[in-house]
Amino acid sequence: MRKVLMGNHCAAVAAALAKVDVVSAYPITPQTQSVELLAEMEASGRFKGRFMRVESEHSAMAELLGAATAGARTFTSTSSQGLAYMHELLHWVSGARLPVVMVEVNRALAAPWNLWADQTDSLSQRDTGWMQFYCSDNQEILDTVLLAYRIAEQAAIPAMVVFDGFVLSHTYEAVDVPAQEDVDRFLPPYQPRQQLDVKRPLAFGSLTGPRDYIRLRRRLDGDLRRSIELVERAGREFERIFGRRYGLWEEYRCEDAEALLVASGAPGSTAKEAVDALRARGRRAGLLRLRAFRPFPAEALRRFVKAQTPLAVVDRNCSPGTGGIFFQEIKAALYPHPAPPPVYGFIAGLGGGDITQELLEEIWLEAADKRAEPGAARVEPVWMEDPR
């Protein structure tokens, strides 16, 4: 059934459809409504799981560590400072191989104080061993939460579903809310491989020596790499039931392109308009919209790129001293390529600046017409802004 929903409500509706057993969360702008709606649904009996109220994000993730160890399907959501506060527990959860699913609404980190969209919060959790999927419209938020449970439980690796604060979280649009029986077909009940059971006591996560520790880390590294296949397979299964297809990325008018925009999140939607506008002016533009950041589709990217087709990577994030994080990842992925394309990095929209169609057209032209100095641009980002 089609309903007008804000992005945050799409996340909550998806968690309820996934029949989550335990939600534990602490509210923070711009994520608030995603847990507010679940709390309301619990109070009115529409959500049958348990909503656990906690005093901080650190405690929220600690609750889910316990609940997931006991075999529960779990959900939380956070943003920015809350995610940073949760950081320690993110490592605990991935190390314990628990398929917690978290919605992460991108918001800039202080100082100075800022409420608006910026991916540096989620991307700075890159090394926690969580999967990360970036969404570009409200339908994709709802669908990706369902996909995330399927993939996370198969891989025994937690997953973040990430989208832009306000631009998606607070934007209303019509989305198709799937029927419960279809969701049940796609997402069977969670079957933990082992769980806390008072009748058969076990100790989890206790002191481990280096011989075991390095092997556990290697298994997590390998399983996260191999989860690429699970992402693709889950996307195909999802399409069979719901008719919508999601993969590691989305290609838009790439076949004959002179240069490609590479974007993620909401700007990945606006970028399609930029591509069409450039095409209408006779320029062969294309777009690669990244969805999966972890697992990172490095091998597929090496097969996909062409030496003559520059990439213009748009980053709404910054790792100070090295620049855009997608830019860094893409360059690292292309290092083994025998003839890699020029890769240009553009930083835009930090702290909620608008990444407009016109700005994206300019960014594409910078790369396509090699206005950005090729040598320098491969190392240093170009900072861009729509002055309006």
Add this chain to the structure above:
Amino acid sequence: MVEIRFHGRGGQGTVLAAKILAEAVLRFGQAECLAMPEFGVERRGAPVTAYARVSKGKIRLRTRIYEPDVVVILDPTIGQSAEIAKGLKPSGLVLINTEHSAQEAAAAWSEARVICVPARAIALSLGLGSAASPIVNTAVCGALAAVTGLADSAALEAAIRASVPEKPEQNVEAARRAYEYCRETNHAAA
């Protein structure tokens, strides 16, 4: 694509007006709508902006609106500052909540077509909000539907019932009165 920018004050239901439009467009069944608030730090009384795009196909632009086709002013005390009119297309439309006549209001807006609706008077006559803070969003949505044809009154009424937190009948009636008012004045003008 029709691009609409709403200007109001915190507490008047400006963001909800954009959401009601999206609900009405969905029920009308002829187009897609994306409603997006411009969020600052939310405070009652502070100027608030919201945006809506309506289009036949999927809406992919997820940005603020810089060159609107329609500017909707929920609070006349926000005035006709350059900020409010900024970027309005030459053929654009200004819909104002005011008791003044369109001729009087039009003087302040040289190029644009101006439509006035006494949304404040309609809201207060139905007990929506207080004189200091009337809730004008549903009346304004009625006027907007009438002048743009983006939804009919049946779709709008269903959208309002699904969206307002209280007084659904009074809100539906406010929209209906504003809808009729604008249809009549439009006919008179034409």
Add this chain to the structure above:
Amino acid sequence: MPRLEDEAPGTPNVIVSDRSMAENLTGNWRNLRPIIDPARCTGCLICWKFCPEACVELTQKVPLIHMEYCKGCGVCVEECPPACIEFQPEDAS
């Protein structure tokens, strides 16, 4: 030789223990032994409350410190209000 060998698919991805924590005898970490002077002990139970190893057992009057678990950290010695707990070297007596 220095390379980690490949592992069979399905190798457990976490390590759990079904052995009781009661087996984890930490008393051999200790080089000073806390001794309670029963004559001065008031039975206030501050030692029981503060013991980070939870190895002080409640009794009718004078608490009992389980030496198989006591690490000899000295928190009880420091906190005892009437100062009736004294550290003695392990090899004394």
